[in-house]
Amino acid sequence: MGTTPSPAELAGLISRCTGVAVTDRQLADPTTTFSDLGIDSLGLMGVLAELKRSHGVHRDVEMNTEHTPRELLAVLGQEVAR
Amino acid sequence: MTRRVVVTGVGVVAPGGNGTKEFWELLTSGRTATRRTSLFDPTGFRSRVAAECDFDPAQAGLTPVEIARMDRYVQFGAVAADEAWAQAELAPADPWRVGVSMGSAVGGTTLLERDYAVTSDRGARWVVDAALASPFLHHALSPAHLAAEVADRVGARGPVRTVSTGCTAGIDAVGHGARLIERDRADVVVAGAAESPVSPIAVSCFDAIRATTASNDDPERAARPFDRNRDGFVLGEGAAVLVLEEYEHARRRGAVMLAEIAGYASRSNAFHMTGLRPDGVEMAEAVRRALEQARLDPTGVDYVNAHGSGTRQNDRHETAAFKLALGQHAYATPVSSIKAAVGHSLGAIGSIEVAACAQALVHGVVPPTVNLETPDPECDLDYVPHTARERELRAVLSVGSGFGGFQSAVVLTRPERS
Amino acid sequence: MSTAVVTGVGVIAPSGIGADFWPAVRDGRRALGRLGRYQPNPYPVVVAGEVTGFEPEGRVDPRIAVQTDRFTHFALAATDLALHDAALDPAAVPDYRFGVVTASYSGGVEFGQREIQALWRSGPEHVGPYQSIAWFYAASSGQLSIKHGLRGPSTVLVADEAGGLDVFATARDELARGARAMLAGGAEAPFCPYSMCGQLGIGLLSAGEDPDTAYLPYTAEAAGFAPGEGGAVLVVEDADAAAARGAPARAVVAGHGATFTGIGRFPDSAEGLARAARQALADAGCRPEEVDVVFLDAIADPRADQAEAQALRSLFGDRAVPVTAPKTGYGRCYAGAAPLDVATAVLAIEHGAVPPTPGVTGCRFDLDLVTGAARPLDVRTALVLARGLHGSNSALVLRRPETS
Structure with missing residues (x-):
């Protein structure tokens, strides 16, 4: 189930879950972490939970706020590939 | 003139034992009361372990009318209050000088959820069907119901308050109760807390943030405070109620004084609703202020009853706080958490821990931290693993930490000290 | 003993927000209307006081707005008004000397209903991470202390309207124990279907359908109260501390x-x-x-x-x-x-x-x-x-x- 969200869709999902306005350009930056964007651990948990529910991301996927949205995008790509 | 506050009655409803005696036996035995969740079917939940009370309200003395009216946590509180009040043997005091101070973090969760499932047709409709609601649902909206029921049981007509500071509510309710006496608003205050959060909504909200354990395969050892392999708390339930009394009032009537509430303080970390900074400075500040009120030097603390929830963050946080507040003495002081045995009952646990501290003072015994197998280099104090320890206790400290950033500390001493 | 004085007032009420409140109550303007927060409304309570036009946008940081209920939105917004009114910068108060005490009756009920609906309709994994911090009664005190860096004593009292008065005694008590300033107040947002379903059981809410006659205490027509949403937060300061910074004491x-x-x-x-x-x-x-x-x-x-x-x-x-x-x-x-x-x-x-x-x-x-x-x-x-x-x-x- 689920489809890989595009960077723009992921940006929208993050904004909706965390209240932080994020652009797809920010998501592509390899150095910007979730923490840099002002997303805390609870916010990130909400994002991951939504991706697991609606986009078929495996339930064991874990990330912390020092990861980058770009890493999350990479995970999403792999998830669909496997 | 300072009005001193002593404890003249204790009542407990806890996992593994109803009544203070059974509760204390469990704590000092090294056993745990955590098990696979049985109050609802936990299949599909991340955490499926709980510390549940084997509680029969009728057997505990409640009437059918009371049982119908009271949510589970109120039943716990009422029964614990009855035990405490009976122990205090307070013959008709002036009711306007008797107060109540009760705590709860989430209040009527059990009834709220049961009625929600029915009135919403299991979530099918937003505009719920009021015709299907219990006539007592309004009590479940507000934990003030707990304090009101306790007040009526003991005939209190003085100040009656409900403190709802999340997981420090149990300590804060005792602290606020003591202040009512210190400030001459009452001579007697029935103070404590109750909680019954073992229901799908509370379990799922802690699942969502991974605060509770996922060690479902070994329920009795799921809560592991200060252990290197700890992975979250075990949700618990229960209640504890103390009768607090002004020292002279108790002395004049020849009451048995179990302990003195010598100091209390609360501070906020102003950091994060659930997260804790590793340095523990705000908890240390609360401890310092509580010791200051107790006129106690840090070296006077003989035992620390820790919050010890068994989450990665908490145990490190408060270990740091104890070192800040007690200095080198922290290394020489036994520190233990009873949460491996009775779980973390949110708002109730603070009062349950104060009740444990009162028993520790009376018996000269430090209850152990059960399930502490593998030391954590970041938690390097004396956590009294496995086995209770006899020790001369004159002053004990109990602390709590709660969602919302609340950090609270209370100091209990032997009342003969003056 | 210290004297506790009010130096700032922040109001979010059906009658008006901030400075709009006093002229509205002074002139006795009615702000009761037909309850519109949920539709349909099958319950026998149709007249209520709603803070119409209050949206978190512009008043609450979007990151906080998503993790809090409307009752906390009110508290956050009222506090901003109160601190502004008091001209008090929390950072100027000595550390651990500024605390907060709020009252709540029913907590974050609307947020809670959304999440409990997700649980029962779709399953436990559909409950979001914010339910644990939005629903409980302590949400507003916690968020206020974080937002304004208040590391002093912080607490929450629950006793319906009486609790909303007791917070001022607690604030005064904390000032006597060494705090220099306290936020004290409370706000309520009781209008979601499930909460109303509970409130009906109180048996004291007015079933009247005309906003002009639904809530008439002390008259022969008295038949219950019209519920309202909103509240107020006040800055209560130690009188000497207020005087030292030149802030007028508005009331003791x-x-x-x-x-x-x-x-x-x-x-x-x-x-x-x-x-x-x-x-x-x-x-x-x-x-x-x-x-x-x-x-x-x-x-x-x-x-x-x-x-x-x-x-x-x-x-x-x-x-x-x-x-x-x-x-x-x-x-x-x-x-x-x-x-x-x-x-x-x-x-x-x-x-x-x-x-x-x-x-x-x-x-x-x-x-x-x-x-x-x-x-x-x-x-x-x-x-x-x-x-x-x-x-x-x-x-x-x-x-x-x-x-x-």
Whole structure:
């Protein structure tokens, strides 16, 4: 189930879950972490939970706020590939 | 003139034992009361372990009318209050000088959820069907119901308050109760807390943030405070109620004084609703202020009853706080958490821990931290693993930490000290 | 002992937000209307006071807005107004000396209903991470302390309207113990279907369908109160600390008293209220003869109203003391109600006017109830009364600061 969200869709999902306005350009930056964007651990948990529910991301996927949205995008790509 | 506050009655409803005696036996035995969740079917939940009370309200003395009216946590509180009040043997005091101070973090969760499932047709409709609601649902909206029921049981007509500071509510309710006496608003205050959060909504909200354990395969050892392999708390339930009394009032009537509430303080970390900074400075500040009120030097603390929830963050946080507040003495002081045995009952646990501290003072015994197998280099104090320890206790400290950033500390001493 | 003074007032009410509130209550403008927060509305409560036009956008940081219920949005917004009004920068208060005490009646019920619906409709993994911090009663105190860096004593009291008065006693107590400033108040957002389903069981909400006649305490038509949403947060400071920074003291939080007479036992609340008021007056060091105005609880239940009238008689005897219940204009806001009354009392002291009890004529008790228009009055001492639906009675005395 689920489809890989595009960077723009992921940006929208993050904004909706965390209240932080994020652009797809920010998501592509390899150095910007979730923490840099002002997303805390609870916010990130909400994002991951939504991706697991609606986009078929495996339930064991874990990330912390020092990861980058770009890493999350990479995970999403792999998830669909496997 | 300072009005001193002593404890003249204790009542407990806890996992593994109803009544203070059974509760204390469990704590000092090294056993745990955590098990696979049985109050609802936990299949599909991340955490499926709980510390549940084997509680029969009728057997505990409640009437059918009371049982119908009271949510589970109120039943716990009422029964614990009855035990405490009976122990205090307070013959008709002036009711306007008797107060109540009760705590709860989430209040009527059990009834709220049961009625929600029915009135919403299991979530099918937003505009719920009021015709299907219990006539007592309004009590479940507000934990003030707990304090009101306790007040009526003991005939209190003085100040009656409900403190709802999340997981420090149990300590804060005792602290606020003591202040009512210190400030001459009452001579007697029935103070404590109750909680019954073992229901799908509370379990799922802690699942969502991974605060509770996922060690479902070994329920009795799921809560592991200060252990290197700890992975979250075990949700618990229960209640504890103390009768607090002004020292002279108790002395004049020849009451048995179990302990003195010598100091209390609360501070906020102003950091994060659930997260804790590793340095523990705000908890240390609360401890310092509580010791200051107790006129106690840090070296006077003989035992620390820790919050010890068994989450990665908490145990490190408060270990740091104890070192800040007690200095080198922290290394020489036994520190233990009873949460491996009775779980973390949110708002109730603070009062349950104060009740444990009162028993520790009376018996000269430090209850152990059960399930502490593998030391954590970041938690390097004396956590009294496995086995209770006899020790001369004159002053004990109990602390709590709660969602919302609340950090609270209370100091209990032997009342003969003056 | 330190003196506690009000230096800032922040109001989010159906009658108005911030500075719009006083002119609306002074002129007795009605802000009750047909409840519109959920549709359809099959319940026998259709008249309510809603803070129409209040949206978190522009008032609450979007990151915080998604993780909090409307009752916390109100508290956050009211606090911003209060701090601005007090011209107080929290960072200027010594560390650990600024705390917060809020009252709540039913917590984050709308947020909670959304999440519990997700749980029961879709399963446990559909409950979001914010349910654990949005729903509980402590959400507002926690968020306020974080937002403003308040590391002092922080607490939460739950006792419906009485709890909203008790927070001022707790703030004063903390100032006496060394705090320099406290945020004190509370707000309520009780309008979601499941919460209303619970409130119906109280049996005291008005079923009236006409906003002009649904909430008429002290009259023969009294048939329950119209519920309201909103509340107020006040900055309460140590008088010396306020003076040192040149902040005017707007009112002194002078005395408090509290008793308990049981759930629904309204006849007993007459003595309970009178005793609470006497305690509060004694605490303030003032005599009943000095009270210039009383802000009433106004449950609009015949027994409850009568008990309140009896309490006033017992306190004041034959003396006609102006009394008022501005909340008939915007609804009874549970834990937000008393903070709104305290805010109104502060404004009445400042403006030298007692706002009216909108809509009420034909008081059936021997009370000097201010109706129609505001009454000009030199208010030096105000008494605020409140009862909690779970049986508590509270009283607070506010006094005009001595001008030196």
